[in-house]
Amino acid sequence: MLKRPAFHVDMQACTGCRTCVMACIDRNDLPEGILYRRVVEYSGGTCSRNADGTFAQDVFAYHLSIACNHCQNPICVRSCPTGAMRKDEHGIVSVDAKLCVGCRYCEWGCPYCAPQFDAKAGRMTKCDLCRDLLEQGQPPACVSACPNRALHFGEYEDLASMFGEFEVVAPLPDRAITQPNLLVTPARNARPSGSRSGCIRAAAHPGTPRNDTT
Ligand code: SF4
Ligand code: SF4
Numbered sequence: 235m236l237k238r239p240a241f242h243v244d245m246q247a248c249t250g251c252r253t254c255v256m257a258c259i260d261r262n263d264l265p266e267g268i269l270y271r272r273v274v275e276y277s278g279g280t281c282s283r284n285a286d287g288t289f290a291q292d293v294f295a296y297h298l299s300i301a302c303n304h305c306q307n308p309i310c311v312r313s314c315p316t317g318a319m320r321k322d323e324h325g326i327v328s329v330d331a332k333l334c335v336g337c338r339y340c341e342w343g344c345p346y347c348a349p350q351f352d353a354k355a356g357r358m359t360k361c362d363l364c365r366d367l368l369e370q371g372q373p374p375a376c377v378s379a380c381p382n383r384a385l386h387f388g389e390y391e392d393l394a395s396m397f398g399e400f401e402v403v404a405p406l407p408d409r410a411i412t413q414p415n416l417l418v419t420p421a422r423n424a425r426p427s428g429s430r431s432g433c434i435r436a437a438a439h440p441g442t443p444r445n446d447t448t
Pocket of ligand 1: 247248249250251252253254255273297299379380381382383384385
């Protein structure tokens with residue numbers, strides 16, 4: 235098991251096919267409406283006609299695959315009034331079903347909308363990094379499933395030296411909020427975190443990372 239497990243997302247390799255999302259749904263047998271991993275499309279820009287009749291445009295669009303980042307400073311854990319949400323010695327943030335009262339405070343606190351409420355069970359659920367696979371020395375199901383090898387998983391420091399530590403991009407929130415264990419290789423046309431130049435489209439689920447929804 236790792237000490238500081240992290241995901242790396244190569245946005246230049248991601249085509250937005252959502253195979254990672256389907257692998258997660260399948261692996262966790264998720265009911266309709268609950269997604270531990272999502273792929274959002276962020277797009278924007280304008281198109282205008284020049285005086286000579288030609289067109290000028292600065293449109294852009296890119297995909298971002300996102301799940302729980304098992305943050306170093308997990309707001310979800312601090313938001314939970316019962317101690318059900320915990321970060322364990324392996325760096326995995328998970329919810330104890332026996333202690334969860336379904337108040338959803340963790341969901342409201344998380345800027346990535348990672349905790350998912352199971353209305354039928356009346357409690358929160360979330361990504362646990364496919365803990366059983368990790369114990370067998372395998373990566374989470376989403377990582378193995380990606381046909382473009384856009385997702386990677388490992389120790390944060392190893393991934394950082396392999397892929398570099400870039401600034402996060404829109405629509406992700408400022409890293410300082412939760413210190414996510416997420417490394418991103420930005421899309422070539424990526425806008426900086428906090429940018430309002432685009433909006434989220436084709437979200438697979440209403441629970442998209444927030445800070446930019448115009
Ligand atoms: S499976 Fe890979 S390419 Fe497809 S959406 Fe997920 S990260 Fe992107
Ligand atoms: S992404 Fe959200 S749910 Fe996951 S550890 Fe960070 S604050 Fe908690």
